[in-house]
Amino acid sequence: MIFFIEVVLSGLMAGVMYSLVALGFVLIFKASGIFNFAQGVMALFAALTLVGLMEKFGMPIWLAIIGTIAVMIALAWAIERFMLRPLVNQEPIILFMATIGLAYVLEGMGDILWGSDVKMLDLGIPQGASDWMLDSFDIYIEKLEIFAAATAAVMVTFLAIFFQKTRIGRALRAVADDHQAALSVGISLNTIWVIVWSVAGIVALVAGIMWGSKSGVQFSLSLIALKALPVLILGGFTSVPGAIIGGMIIGVGEKVAEIYLGPIIGGAIENWFAYMLALAFLLFRPQGLFGERIIERV
């Protein structure tokens, strides 16, 4: 029984790690209807930049983080200026494709700038199993993941306040609701996009830091995007809480399946199981758990 609790807890924590990546997707999809495939590579790029600034220029952590945020904002500006603006009003699949192109560019650039060796990221985030939990309850929980969960909670709160209470947040929601209407009341789409991509860049940085602390910063980090996709479909592309709850469902589901079902049918099932789980949910709610209802008219 204790072991089952442990599996569920680990699943929840792993799910939060996926949610961190999924959050960035949701932000961009909400504000611009773009399925941003480059989110995973953005996490890699941000983490690489952070490590690079610390290693190559000897910056202290706080300065490196500020520097990375500045780089991500500059990147958001460049993306808006050179990619989104010329592609405005195109079909979603075209924009999706463009973000794949973007993923390629960022991947190559990250490697050229900072090298493709694996780099250690040590920001002093606690790591390893929580000894207290292990000794007193025999439950194994990763400290890093508790930290990640706390960070995610803070981030979601911050995003919620940002969306609900600030001027920019209201403008963002207006754009998400209806581009045309937002334009007509004087909201600049271009500015909004820069802001959204910057925020997504910062979310990517957080995800990159968490995943990078866990496994070192290197190319595979960009592949975590694939882990975030089932979370997204389950939670709905447009819902921030959906990304978190979806992440938890997927995390718990795949861990429980892998550990209790895996040995029976052969192991390494968690990848497809996550997708199958999401697919099963979709058959009942085609718009995801928290997605906006799809209304179709002729």
Added chain:
Amino acid sequence: MIYRETGQFKANYQDDQALFPIAQDRYVILAVLLVTFAVVPLLLNQYWLNAILLPFLIYALAALGLNILTGYCGQLSLGTGAFMAVGAFSVFKLMTAIPELGFIPLVILSGLITAAVGTLFGLPSLRIKGFYLAVATLAAQFFLIWLFNKVGWFFNYNATGMITSPPMTLFGVIVTGPSADPVAKYYLVAGFVALFALFAKNITRGRIGRNWMAIRDMDIAAELIGVRPLIAKLSAFAVSSFYVGMAGALYFAVWLGSAEPTEAFDINQSFLVLFMIIIGGLGSVLGSFLGAAFMVTMPILLKNIMVDGLGTDTALAAHIEIITIGVLIIGFLIVEPHGLARLWRIAKEKMRLWPFPH
């Protein structure tokens, strides 16, 4: 002046509904076929045939398949890699079980098996749409690859799960396995591709194709005017998977020679084929070829120019290569979101009017 249909009168319905109504188009197609079958094998060396033309043709066939589903019927799929794997493993099982049937029927048979699997995984499309469907097809991608990697029956219980294509002959010439002559392989694949490209061109302009396009443009409206979405969507999945399955069979048996499921048919394969049809042009047979040509030759060309021509070291070249491809993709989308095929169409329009543009 040259490209003009003036003077070509269509005296009956047959002429009007011909596959290529304009005479010049027919000549061009004939010329292309002639070059493909008569000139190319004479001119090109082994490297060109093995490393560029074979993958190009095979990917073109896969792209055709995906284009039927995504370009014509509007159902976004990211399971192409897995469906290719179904084709590859089917042909492997068939080649080792009933080789006496001959290679061509086996490839077609494995296409049919893939069509059945594809239809099964197409069922969710009746309820799920758009990007949600794309991610749902990823379930097929991950599940099928896992299955082929795990269940020993699929790879005849060998130690590592790699499948290797046994040598098979066609009219007395070896076409699979290591000792096959590249020219023979080329003829085989080119024959397949030419035949099924014509078939695709034909089917997409007929009743079925029109149904697909109606579903793509607006499925509710299509339903209201009497297109049955169940049949239209599932037939698109079936035909598309049939093509993709054959491409997978050729990809494994003729080109690679041996494959392991986790690597040769992974998710990148699905993305690659999707890139091809978007770059080439959604809903265009020609686009599938142009896209495949672009995505197959571009990286090799860039690599060869940089590494061999300019002496860049391989790592830097690989990085620049990937950046260039990214920039080209974005650039193409900005210049012409409807793909290379659209550029060709515009060029054709210009040619029709030339030299009197007004």
Added chain:
Amino acid sequence: MKIRKLTKTILAALLALPLISGVATAYELSIPSFDYRTGPYAPSGIPYANGFADYLMMLNARDGGINGSKIVVVPCETGYNTKKGVECYENVKNTGESRSLVIHPLSTGITYQLIPKTSVDLIPIHSMGYGRTSAANGKVFPWVFNFPVTYWDGAAIFVKYIAEKEGGLDQLKGKKIALVYHNSAYGKEPIRTLEKISEKYGFEFMALPVDHPGQEQKSTWLQIRKERPDWVLMWGWGVMNQVAIKEAASIRFPMDHFIGVWWSGNESDVLPAGEDAHNFLAGAIHAPGANFPLFDDIAKHVYGKGNGAGEKDRIGEVTYNRGVLAGVYAAEAIRTAMKIHGTNKVTPVMVRDGYENLEISAGRWEEMGLKGFAKPVKITCDNHAGSRQAAIMQWDANAKKWNQVTDYYDTMNDVVDPLIEADSKQYAAENSVVPRICN
């Protein structure tokens, strides 16, 4: 025919510029290097490629090549991807006047891909400590060499080490050994051997696959926590190694009961786990560290002139040394081929003979400035895997270095040999290969 030739030249110029730009005056020895400096496996691929290139460049700088013939290393980026590997192979196989003398695919997947092709193109493959194990049978695979050791031997040797620690092979009964493996052809290699050995000695064996790339292994290690195996073996590559070691440390799995194959024991695999990786074990097919006179030559002749492939302070990393080892074997095989055939203009076919008659004695290792670096090698017509020995090394996290803690173990011939025989026979039957006769 003239037109055909002309077009061919133009096309060749377009796509393969080196064929005309690199007009060589002297006969040069082309040795391709299948690198991966990009992608998820770059952290493992870079040091190997550097070691390989550095050693051969050192031969050029110090001795003017092999017996006076310059070596040209032809790099080709595969990204650990079989499709790119095939393209690379087609591209490099006819490169230079000598053609490719030997192929090091550096990926088990690519090796499987190329085994049938090279026997038609008559180019030897040396898959050093990876690739298809049954290629050890030189009668069925005349063109493939996989010395000094194979994965199946590795599995057997690790079990031997475990038995030694547990107090004898009979003590294995009732023990539980888990294998954490990269879910690919590479990772699956040892499974069958371990199953056979577990039947024989009565320990329980469990295999836990980790999917590419291995960033997320939580459930694998939860499972290990649940099943509590006595020993864990690992067949990992790339990021999977680092994550596994970290996860193992987190669940407090004792590191001295955790053995990685020789591809899971680079510095970059253990460093990220810091203190926690202390006492982690890994297989060794050569010595770690740079305390060999030869490495001074590399530092002097290659890095001293600014021609190094990597950073100087990374000389002596385990995977770097692996690259050097491959370079040494290749150079020695070419030397042997030159001696057998009495010419400096060796071809791939002659180099194959060189590999097949390769003999590096302890004296020769010392002569090369690599005393004790690796075991003596003797390859014969029917045995392409050499002595099939491996040792165990252990990570010292305080000193940040690997120490070889055992002598080299022999494999379990009674288990592995029949498996090799059976698998190569199956290959011969499936691909209608008639085994040649060795005497």
